Amino acid sequence: MNPINRHARNSRFAAIVMVLAPTLTLAPLAAQAADGGAVPSAAPVAASSTPGAAQAQHFTPPAETAMPSGDFGQSVKLGEQIFIHTKEYAGQYVGNSLNCASCHLDAGRKADSGPLWAAYISYPAYRSKTGHVNSFAERMQGCFDYSMNGKAPPLGDPVLVALESYAFWLAKGAPVGTDLAGRGYPKLAAPAQKPDYARGAQLYAQHCALCHGAGGQGQSVDGKTVFPPLWGAQSFNWGAGMHEIQNAAGFIKANMPLGLSGTLTDQQAWDVATFMDSQPRPQDPRFTGSVEATRAKYHDSPWSMYGKTVNGHMLGSE
Numbered sequence: 378m379n380p381i382n383r384h385a386r387n388s389r390f391a392a393i394v395m396v397l398a399p400t401l402t403l404a405p406l407a408a409q410a411a412d413g414g415a416v417p418s419a420a421p422v423a424a425s426s427t428p429g430a431a432q433a434q435h436f437t438p439p440a441e442t443a444m445p446s447g448d449f450g451q452s453v454k455l456g457e458q459i460f461i462h463t464k465e466y467a468g469q470y471v472g473n474s475l476n477c478a479s480c481h482l483d484a485g486r487k488a489d490s491g492p493l494w495a496a497y498i499s500y501p502a503y504r505s506k507t508g509h510v511n512s513f514a515e516r517m518q519g520c521f522d523y524s525m526n527g528k529a530p531p532l533g534d535p536v537l538v539a540l541e542s543y544a545f546w547l548a549k550g551a552p553v554g555t556d557l558a559g560r561g562y563p564k565l566a567a568p569a570q571k572p573d574y575a576r577g578a579q580l581y582a583q584h585c586a587l588c589h590g591a592g593g594q595g596q597s598v599d600g601k602t603v604f605p606p607l608w609g610a611q612s613f614n615w616g617a618g619m620h621e622i623q624n625a626a627g628f629i630k631a632n633m634p635l636g637l638s639g640t641l642t643d644q645q646a647w648d649v650a651t652f653m654d655s656q657p658r659p660q661d662p663r664f665t666g667s668v669e670a671t672r673a674k675y676h677d678s679p680w681s682m683y684g685k686t687v688n689g690h691m692l693g694s695e
Contacts, residue, residue: 433558435488436495438547449542456543459536460485460493463525465601467536472527473612473659474595477540479605480524480619482632485547488559489631495560497544498553514541523616526659562627568647572622574687577652580645584634593656608656615661615676615683615693622680625650655687657695668693 444450459466461484463476478484485493500513507519514537518529530536551557582591588604589595595606606612618624630646632638641649661683665671668691672684683693 435559436551436557438486438492438494439549445546452539452542453546455535456539456541456546457484459539460543462601467521467530470521470527470530470536471525473525473606473610473614474597474602475525475605475611475613476602477520477525479602480628485544487632489561489563490628491561492547492559493544494548494551495557497541497548498551498555498557499560513544517541522662524613524619526612526614526617562624563631565623565626565630565643565646568644570644572626572647572651574648574652574655576645577648577650577655580641580649581652584641585649588635593653607653608658610659612658614659616663620654620658620681620683621678622647622650622654622682624680625654651682655682655685655692657690657692660693660695 444453455466460477460481463478464471464474480491481487481493482490485491488495496516497513500516501510503510504516507515511519514532517537517540518532521527521529585607589607590604593607593609593612595602595611596604613619619628626643626646626649629649630639630641630643633649634640661671661675663671663675665674668684671693672681676683685692
């Protein structure tokens with residue numbers, strides 16, 4: 378696909394959502410969590426940057442029409458294609474049906490959707506997840522391990538070089554080493570009510586299932602993902618950042634439903650995220666052989682459902 382056509386494609390999908398969403402009938406409510414402790418209670422979270430408040434000024438990356446020429450330009454263009462069509466261009470490193478652009482919208486350009494321009498200038502940086510200072514290339518390796526449920530390309534691999542070229546170009550003119558507005562996903566304030574699986578199931582049926590499927594399986598056309606799977610074997614694994622409810626809630630609030638972002642309340646975003654992240658998905662690659670031990674070592678957080686029992690099933694034991 379010509380990358381320029383992705384804007385028209387996204388607009389078309391958004392139009393479909395806006396036309397059909399009002400006609401949706403609520404699906405039967407999914408089974409409730411097994412016990413009240415299956416979903417986290419409200420806990421303090423970093424200060425809110427909820428969309429709908431005063432909008433921060435965001436960095437503007439270069440226009441697609443300004444892509445460089447020559448060998449470097451070819452690397453940038455390849456990086457963009459890998460980012461949008463990851464399984465097609467880097468399938469040897471991908472283990473599910475996601476693309477980088479599934480969670481980093483508008484090909485990594487959109488603020489509050491993990492934009493590449495903000496990520497690139499933030500590295501090298503220490504990450505508690507790895508316990509050492511990561512380069513940007515190492516950070517991308519982690520995305521393949523966890524979000525793509527695959528295997529990391531080795532440092533210097535053409536896939537990583539092209540992705541880094543694309544990110545470098547998108548960040549052209551951005552102040553290095555600064556925490557730019559719009560980086561990552563918004564951090565919502567702690568919810569007024571305890572996030573609720575049942576409310577989330579109802580909201581999912583009303584606002585999300587049209588595109589992502591009643592079973593979270595997503596949609597594909599001719600073998601290419603159109604709407605990403607949100608759980609199950611073809612989604613991100615238990616090591617991905619999106620499996621943590623506070624990350625998913627921020628992403629949902631700022632970006633979903635497609636074309637209608639910001640229409641859900643903060644509480645609704647927390648509830649939908651709780652429902653989505655209380656579903657089975659691929660194992661954490663860091664699995665120690667014991668769900669309990671893996672939770673204690675890597676998931677000791679009120680916002681991770683790994684190792685919790687929902688509907689009689691221990692998540693992470695798939």
